[in-house]
Amino acid sequence: MAELISQLNQRANYDNLTRLLSRQRLIYDIEHAASFNLAILDIDRFKEVNNFLGMNAGDDFLRSTATLLRQFFAHQPYAIYRLNGDEFAIFDSRGDEVEEFEMHIQAFVERFGNREQTVKGETITASISAGIASSRHSSPIVAATTALKYAKLKHTKVATFQEDLPILKEYQQNLKTTRVIRKAITQDWITPHFQPIQDVRTGRVCKYEALMRISDAEGTLYLPAEFLAVSKRSGNYKELSASMIRKSVACFSATELALSINLAIEDIEESDILDTLATLQRQYNVMDRLIFEITEQEGFSSPERIKAFIDQVKRLGARVAIDDFGSGYSNFETLIHLDIDFLKIDGSLIKNILTDPHAEVIVETIVDFARRLGIKTIAEFVSDEAIYRKIASLGVDFAQGYYIGKPAPLINHRINSLDRRT
Structure with a gap:
C-alpha cells in the first residue's frame, strides 16, 4: 500500500x-x-x-x-x-x-x-x-x-x-463581441445588406453583392470588421455564415437579379456546404443567378481544394468570382487552371488609380489578362465619377462602390427585373 x-x-x-x-x-x-x-x-x-x-x-x-x-x-x-x-x-x-x-x-x-x-x-x-x-x-x-x-x-x-496591458482590453472586447455574435444567432440579428454592381457598358445595375451585417435590438449596426474575425476564433462563424447565405438567397429569390455571396475558406472546408447549396437550389431554384466570391488569398492558398469546390458549384449551375485580385501576389498561372467567371480587382488599386501610375498599369494588365481568358472584370471601391471614367477607359466590365450605390437592406434598393445571366 x-x-x-x-x-x-x-x-x-x-x-x-x-x-x-x-x-x-x-x-x-x-x-x-x-x-x-x-x-x-x-x-x-x-x-x-x-x-x-x-x-x-x-x-x-x-x-x-x-x-x-x-x-x-x-x-x-x-x-x-x-x-x-x-x-x-x-x-x-x-x-x-x-x-x-x-x-x-x-x-x-x-x-x-x-x-x-x-x-x-x-x-x-x-x-x-x-x-x-x-x-x-x-x-x-x-x-x-x-x-x-x-x-x-x-x-x-x-x-x-x-x-493595463493592451491585450487585456482586446480580450474584453473579444468577449463583448462574442456575446453580440451569440445574440445575433439566437435572436436573429443577422441582416444582409446589398451593394449594387453596374454594367459599365450599359450603365444598368445588373447584380448585387450580399454583405453581412448585425443589427441589434437597439438598432446598432455592426460591420464585418467588428465581428467576423472574432466569430471564426470563437467557433461561431459557421452559424453566422449559414444564416447569411439562407437569408440572402431568400431575399433575392423573388427577383431575377444575379447575387454575389462571399465564401471564406471555412465555408469551403465545411463538409456539408454542397448539401446546403443543393437544398437552396431545390427550395428557390436560384443557382444560375448566384455568384460565389472567394478571395485571392484564400483561393490560392490551397488551389487543388478550391478547384474541386469550384468545379462542384459550377455543376450546380452557379458562377464563381475571385475577390480582391491584385491585393498581394497575383498568381496568374494558378488562375488559368481555375474555371472562374469574374475577377474582382482589389479596391486598393482602384482607389489609387488616378494618382498611382503603377496601380493603373496593374489594373490594365489584369483587365487584358482576364479578357484573353474570357473572364469578366469588376472594379471595387469606385467612389466617384473620375475613377468610374478611368476604369471604363481601361475596359473594366463592371463597377462597384459608393459612386454606384452604398450597401443597404433590400427594401432600400429600387429593384428591377433584369437579365438573369448578366
Missing part, C-alpha cells in the same frame, strides 16, 4: 516525460505560498519541430529543454515545472525578489534563443518566450499566461503582467 501511495504521489507531482514538477504540483505550491513570483515559458514554433522531425523528436526536444532549465537555474532557489505541451513554469517562493527574478528569466530566454540543440542528428535553433506574474495577482497562472501571449504578440520575448 505504501508503495502504491508513493507511485500515485510521484504521478501527481512529477511530469512523466521530463521528470520536472507537474502542473498539479504548481497549483498546490501557489495555494500554499504567501508570496511568490511566477514565470510561464513557451517554446516558439514548437509545432514546427513536431511536424518536421516527428513526435519522438519533439519529446527529445522537450527533455533537452528541461535539462537546460535545470542547469541554468541550478544555483537559484526556484522550482521548475512542465505544465503541458511545450509550456514550462519557474516558481520563486520569495515574492519580494521581483527584479532579480525578472533578470534571471530574461537571461535564460536570451541564452535559450542563442543556443543550438541537436535532436535526432538534426541541429535546431529555437527561441522561447516568457510571461511573468506574482502573488499580487488574484489568478497568477492566468496573469502569467496573458503576459506570455503579450510577449509573443509584441515579439519582446519577455513581458511582466500589468493591469
Whole structure:
C-alpha cells in the first residue's frame, strides 16, 4: 500500500516525460505560498519541430529543454515545472525578489534563443518566450499566461503582467463581441445588406453583392470588421455564415437579379456546404443567378481544394468570382487552371488609380489578362465619377462602390427585373 501511495504521489507531482514538477504540483505550491513570483515559458514554433522531425523528436526536444532549465537555474532557489505541451513554469517562493527574478528569466530566454540543440542528428535553433506574474495577482497562472501571449504578440520575448496591458482590453472586447455574435444567432440579428454592381457598358445595375451585417435590438449596426474575425476564433462563424447565405438567397429569390455571396475558406472546408447549396437550389431554384466570391488569398492558398469546390458549384449551375485580385501576389498561372467567371480587382488599386501610375498599369494588365481568358472584370471601391471614367477607359466590365450605390437592406434598393445571366 505504501508503495502504491508513493507511485500515485510521484504521478501527481512529477511530469512523466521530463521528470520536472507537474502542473498539479504548481497549483498546490501557489495555494500554499504567501508570496511568490511566477514565470510561464513557451517554446516558439514548437509545432514546427513536431511536424518536421516527428513526435519522438519533439519529446527529445522537450527533455533537452528541461535539462537546460535545470542547469541554468541550478544555483537559484526556484522550482521548475512542465505544465503541458511545450509550456514550462519557474516558481520563486520569495515574492519580494521581483527584479532579480525578472533578470534571471530574461537571461535564460536570451541564452535559450542563442543556443543550438541537436535532436535526432538534426541541429535546431529555437527561441522561447516568457510571461511573468506574482502573488499580487488574484489568478497568477492566468496573469502569467496573458503576459506570455503579450510577449509573443509584441515579439519582446519577455513581458511582466500589468493591469493595463493592451491585450487585456482586446480580450474584453473579444468577449463583448462574442456575446453580440451569440445574440445575433439566437435572436436573429443577422441582416444582409446589398451593394449594387453596374454594367459599365450599359450603365444598368445588373447584380448585387450580399454583405453581412448585425443589427441589434437597439438598432446598432455592426460591420464585418467588428465581428467576423472574432466569430471564426470563437467557433461561431459557421452559424453566422449559414444564416447569411439562407437569408440572402431568400431575399433575392423573388427577383431575377444575379447575387454575389462571399465564401471564406471555412465555408469551403465545411463538409456539408454542397448539401446546403443543393437544398437552396431545390427550395428557390436560384443557382444560375448566384455568384460565389472567394478571395485571392484564400483561393490560392490551397488551389487543388478550391478547384474541386469550384468545379462542384459550377455543376450546380452557379458562377464563381475571385475577390480582391491584385491585393498581394497575383498568381496568374494558378488562375488559368481555375474555371472562374469574374475577377474582382482589389479596391486598393482602384482607389489609387488616378494618382498611382503603377496601380493603373496593374489594373490594365489584369483587365487584358482576364479578357484573353474570357473572364469578366469588376472594379471595387469606385467612389466617384473620375475613377468610374478611368476604369471604363481601361475596359473594366463592371463597377462597384459608393459612386454606384452604398450597401443597404433590400427594401432600400429600387429593384428591377433584369437579365438573369448578366
